[in-house]
Amino acid sequence: MTKGVKIATIGGGSSYTPELVEGFIKRYDELPLKELWLVDIEAGKEKLEIVGGLAKRMIEKAGLPIEVHLTLDRRAALKDADFVTTQFRVGLLDARAKDERIPLKYGVLGQETNGPGGLFKGLRTIPVILDICKDMEELCPDAWLINFTNPAGMITEAVLRYSTIKKVVGLCNVPIGMEMGIAKLLDVDHSRIRIDFAGLNHMVYGLDVYVDGESVKDQVINLLMDPNNSSFVKNIEGLGWEPAFIKALDVLACPYHMYYYKTREMVERDTDNAKKEGTRAEVVQKLETELFELYKDPDLAIKPPQLEKRGGAHYSDAAVRLITSIYTDKRDIQPVNTRNNGAIASIPNDSAVEVSCIITKDGPKPIVMGDLPVQVRGLVQQIKSFERVATEAAVTGDYNKAVLALTINPLSPSDTIAKEIVDEMLEAHKEFLPQFFQNVTS
């Protein structure tokens, strides 16, 4: 790549775009971005114009020669792109609110990437990402697809197994959030921390953690026993771990493990919150309204600090450091979602895993982690089975597979309740699930 870099961002009207732009500005010396194409759909046009205006002001303030293009024409954005980043939400936040509210009626967790919500977000999103892959094959076959759209693990799995795109990396801010959170707890600079990550997206464990190469795992596990330290993301309130459990687990849990190891308490807490301030999507809807009001201000030319109230904080660091390392063949270590290729012994080779990798110009090379410790292996395998069956359901529109996926998910209490939830959610999301309404096999 000798010409200036072209990046297309799908879902460019997202409130997270200023994060990304800040990252590009900070790393411009290493990543000479020439064209940034922010693309959205008709329904996102107004947001695209507002956030695009802010992106242009941020770049102008930084004095950089980056062209920002705002468009509803995905094909024009993709043409000859070097990197395609995806951060779209099919059905917008209204769909997320349904994913969160409907399962709660059945006493089941309502969350955007786990349980029924995760399943339905996958069912809505996978056909769209596969369509983007088809456009990429034709318009930018050498580009890297950097996916931030949730459920990021399932989306990476779908691209790897059902498209011809091989240059795909799934990205999440949870691992970088854990690194930064632990660095803060230990009062050391983030650059001195390394965690051996292994597992799946939102189901990742830190098998060990080092400061300057020395293991500090026991010290960190002791710190995690403090309820104030049990979550590293803004969207999950840490309810605190049982010290006996977290000590014996002997690896670092991620914030999303709260949903699996404290299911009852999390469902109760979310049910209560839904009654009081609303579900997370409803809270985020209000936050977004405030954010877009701020973005409109013609004098604003920085990422507003209010964006840090969102769960996706550090997204720019994760995304731009990844793109930069691919572009410069940096060979540093980063946790990403990629094809397992034997790195984690307990997971099929052709499945997506979230694992520490060496990032090269040819993409992430997973570091061999061996077998997962027995105390976490089963849960990770069960979620991988869920993700694979769910992905198949999304691609085929097979109703029975959707019921199977939810039934085998550990957050679902029974096959009958799983079926009832699937039925209600299929109906609620009908508009975004055409594959199920052309091809019902029940």
Ligand code: G6P
């Ligand atoms: C976390 C997750 C992201 C998720 C976000 C939600 O950080 O890693 O996958 O999208 O939180 O944040 P929000 O502010 O939208 O609830």
